[in-house]
Amino acid sequence: MIFPFNVIFSFLLYNPHHAKDSHQGNYHLPKDNNSHLAHYLASDKLHKHKKLSDEAKVLADTAAATHSEAFTKAVETHLMDDKKKVYFKRLDNDQVRESFQKSMKDVYVSRAKEYFQITKNLDEFEESMLMGAYVGVFEQDLKSILDQYNGKLTHSDFHKETEQLQQKLEQRLYSVAATHFKYEDIPDIIKHVGLEGKVKSQFINLDEAKTLLNLFYREGALTDTILRRVIGAYKMKSESGESK
Secondary structure: OOHHHHHHHHHHOOOOOOOOOHHHHHOOOOOOOOOHHHHHHHHHHHHHHHHHHHHHOOOOOOOHHHHHHHHHHHHHHHEEEEEEEEEEHHHHHHHHHHHHHHHHHHHHHHHHHHHHHOOOOOOOHHHHHHHHHHHOOOOOHHHHHHHHHHHHHHHHHHHHHHEEEEEEHHHHHHHHHHHOHHHHHHHHHHHHOOOOOOOOOHHOOOOHHHHHHHHHHHHHOHHHHHHHHHHOOHHEEOOOOEEE
C-alpha cells in the first residue's frame, strides 16, 4: 500500500527509530498562570521545529549522498572497463541506458527499504513511489535524464539535474517539519529569529514566518536583503519603527 506524500514525509521526520528523544505529544505543562503556559507552549513548538528541521537536513544530506552512491555504482557497473576507464558514450545504447537506470533504482530502493525497515517485496510502482519519497526522484525522472543526454551525459550534468529535484525534496521535508505551527504562533517566531524591531508581525503570513525560521537556522542571521526577498520591503520597519 502506498501512502500519500504528506504521510510519507511525516513518517520520514517522525520515525521513532530516528528521533527517539523528540516530543511525541505528551507535554507536562506548568499550571501557575496563563503567561507561563503560553511561553512554554511557544518554546516547546520552537524546540520541536528545531529538532525536526535538523532531522530534515540529515535526510536531505543523506538523499544527496545516495544520488552520488547510485550514480557511481551504475557508472562502475556499466560504463567502466577493466582498466577503470569510464565511457559515457556507452549510454547511446538503449539497453545500456536501461541497465544503468535499473542499477541506480536498485540503490535508491535498497536505501529506502533500509530506512523504512521494509522487508517484503514491492512491485515496480511501489518501488518507484518509495524512492520518490526517500530521495525525491522517481524512476521516470531517471529515464528522462538518461534519454535527454544519452552518451553525452557527464557527472556534472547528472548532479545539475538531481540538484533541482533535491531542492524540491528539501522544500517538502522542511514544510512537514513546520506543520504544527499555527497563525497565532507568528509573533513568537518573529521574536525567536530576532525580528521584533525590524518587521511588523501583523503583516507576516504563516508561510513567510516559516520561511524566515528555516532561513534563520540555515543562514544564522536574517539580513535586510533576505527580508526584502521573503516578505517585501513594505512589511519591514525603519530604524524609527515605522514601515519602510
